[in-house]
Amino acid sequence: MENTNHPEYEQPAITIDLVIFTVNDDELKVLLIKRAQEPFAGAWSIPGGFLKLAESLDDAAIRVMKDKTGVKEVYLEQLYTFGMPNRDPRTRVITVTYFALIPWQNLRQPESNQVTDLAWHRVDQLPAQLAFDHREILDYAINRLRAKASYSNIVYGLLPLRFRLSDLQKIYESIIDKELDKRNFRKRMLATGLLEETGKKELKGAHRPAMLYRFKKREFVVLD
Amino acid sequence: MENTNHPEYEQPAITIDLVIFTVNDDELKVLLIKRAQEPFAGAWSIPGGFLKLAESLDDAAIRVMKDKTGVKEVYLEQLYTFGMPNRDPRTRVITVTYFALIPWQNLRQPESNQVTDLAWHRVDQLPAQLAFDHREILDYAINRLRAKASYSNIVYGLLPLRFRLSDLQKIYESIIDKELDKRNFRKRMLATGLLEETGKKELKGAHRPAMLYRFKKREFVVLD
DNA sequence: CCAAAAGTGTTAGTGGTACACCCATGT
DNA sequence: ACATGGGTGTACCACTAACACTTTTGG
Numbered sequence: 001m002e003n004t005n006h007p008e009y010e011q012p013a014i015t016i017d018l019v020i021f022t023v024n025d026d027e028l029k030v031l032l033i034k035r036a037q038e039p040f041a042g043a044w045s046i047p048g049g050f051l052k053l054a055e056s057l058d059d060a061a062i063r064v065m066k067d068k069t070g071v072k073e074v075y076l077e078q079l080y081t082f083g084m085p086n087r088d089p090r091t092r093v094i095t096v097t098y099f100a101l102i103p104w105q106n107l108r109q110p111e112s113n114q115v116t117d118l119a120w121h122r123v124d125q126l127p128a129q130l131a132f133d134h135r136e137i138l139d140y141a142i143n144r145l146r147a148k149a150s151y152s153n154i155v156y157g158l159l160p161l162r163f164r165l166s167d168l169q170k171i172y173e174s175i176i177d178k179e180l181d182k183r184n185f186r187k188r189m190l191a192t193g194l195l196e197e198t199g200k201k202e203l204k205g206a207h208r209p210a211m212l213y214r215f216k217k218r219e220f221v222v223l224d
Numbered sequence: 225m226e227n228t229n230h231p232e233y234e235q236p237a238i239t240i241d242l243v244i245f246t247v248n249d250d251e252l253k254v255l256l257i258k259r260a261q262e263p264f265a266g267a268w269s270i271p272g273g274f275l276k277l278a279e280s281l282d283d284a285a286i287r288v289m290k291d292k293t294g295v296k297e298v299y300l301e302q303l304y305t306f307g308m309p310n311r312d313p314r315t316r317v318i319t320v321t322y323f324a325l326i327p328w329q330n331l332r333q334p335e336s337n338q339v340t341d342l343a344w345h346r347v348d349q350l351p352a353q354l355a356f357d358h359r360e361i362l363d364y365a366i367n368r369l370r371a372k373a374s375y376s377n378i379v380y381g382l383l384p385l386r387f388r389l390s391d392l393q394k395i396y397e398s399i400i401d402k403e404l405d406k407r408n409f410r411k412r413m414l415a416t417g418l419l420e421e422t423g424k425k426e427l428k429g430a431h432r433p434a435m436l437y438r439f440k441k442r443e444f445v446v447l448d
Numbered sequence: 449c450c451a452a453a454a455g456t457g458t459t460a461g462t463g464g465t466a467c468a469c470c471c472a473t474g475t
Numbered sequence: 476a477c478a479t480g481g482g483t484g485t486a487c488c489a490c491t492a493a494c495a496c497t498t499t500t501g502g
Contacts, residue, residue, distance in 0.1 A: 011235045011236070011237055011238060012235065012238060012275070012277065013235050014235060014236060014238070014318060051236070051307075051318075053236065053309075053316055054309050055309065056307060056308050056309060057305065057306075057307040057318070078304060078305065080302060081281065081302065081305045081320050082281075083275075083280060083281040083320070084280050085277075085278050085279065085280060092277055094238060094275075094281070094318075094320075096305050096307070096318075
């Protein structure tokens with residue numbers, strides 16, 4: 001923390017990479033992008049970009065999010081900084097990683113016949129080879145998400161404003177990849193005091209309509 | 225993550241800064257260093273240094289640790305990366321921070337009359353002004369340590385190889401800044417199965433000698 | 449009337465918390 | 476003998492986990 005501009009300390013490049021999660025079709029998914037150029041041309045990677053000189057790390061992450069998904073208001077959290085000297089074969093690159101949560105409903109779906117290099121992949125069916133150390137980054141992010149789901153209300157980032165308790169339960173189940181008891185789950189969720197009722201609605205037709213709930217506050221809270 | 229060497233993306237400097245904890249005299253303390261040069265000349269700061277081009281982030285942290293404390297084998301964990309554009313008034317500096325735990329007994333104590341710019345400060349009696357955003361970094365580190373102490377065996381990093389259960393309890397108490405019930409504490413600790421007995425020893429004279437324990441494994445474990 | 453998801457309580461076990469006295473030693 | 480920390484058990488409470496049937500709707 002002494003001198004900058006010191007010749008001995010030539011500087012690495014800094015990128016921001018994002019692990020963007022959503023839940024759709026009862027499966028936890030991440031957004032991957034197919035690389036066009038070498039190195040790792042054709043391989044899937046997590047979205048990222050270079051840090052601009054005047055922007056904060058968080059702002060860079062928000063910028064990348066918006067570029068790739070069109071969504072700006074999401075749960076976003078710094079994950080870890082990866083900096084093995086050889087993680088990029090070209091030159092030294094330090095990447096500050098983030099993870100983000102987006103409700104599936106908030107995503108503008110891509111035009112049907114549009115060719116795109118972006119795709120959502122189930123976390124339990126990832127491509128065998130990912131670019132750079134992105135597999136390691138993804139594993140780290142999945143572990144963080146699972147841990148936080150168990151002791152916080154972080155899943156609000158994956159849910160629309162109003163939702164059924166069964167939707168909430170399915171989100172939890174897809175994250176931790178385990179089935180939960182319906183009665184105990186509802187009891188526990190309502191006991192947190194973080195939810196409130198709204199009006200009813202019938203969805204998916206032929207059955208008793210479900211009460212829709214919302215989070216009183218859409219912000220991170222640690223439970224207990 | 226596309227082109228490097230792109231003119232638009234001039235690179236910030238990268239430093240590694242460390243929050244180094246120990247417990248001494250039943251108080252949680254951090255190592256601070258008094259800055260000799262501007263900016264913030266005379267202010268206390270956490271130890272750090274520039275990342276070298278060929279070394280990993282972890283290696284840089286270990287290097288700084290060894291330089292400042294002489295100790296190499298410690299608990300070390302990446303904390304967070306701070307990168308507000310104006311956090312260093314001179315130029316853009318991104319700092320990857322770590323926190324470290326050292327048993328007080330492992331430190332080679334400085335020669336008594338040696339003038340030094342290094343000093344251990346109680347975390348509840350920090351200087352009002354710290355250099356850069358180091359206050360924010362310290363607060364972040366303290367919170368992380370408190371959280372991890374409550375759900376892991378991380379305190380092994382603050383203890384010598386052999387210790388009394390009352391030492392262990394005092395470490396916990398100084399971290400979370402709360403008193404604990406002796407019987408419940410012992411029950412819980414022994415129930416983890418992470419400790420084992422060694423031989424007896426009498427310390428601090430006039431009372432019944434205490435059994436010394438050790439951690440079966442000196443590695444991070446999440447409890448329950 | 450049938451299918452499909454919504455909604456609802458009780459019990460047994462487990463883990464956390466509160467709490468007070470005797471023990472082994474040095475001086 | 477006294478001062479000092481070492482060491483020990485029990486009872487209550489709260490939370491967790493297991494478990495099955497009725498309700499409301501659409502077709």
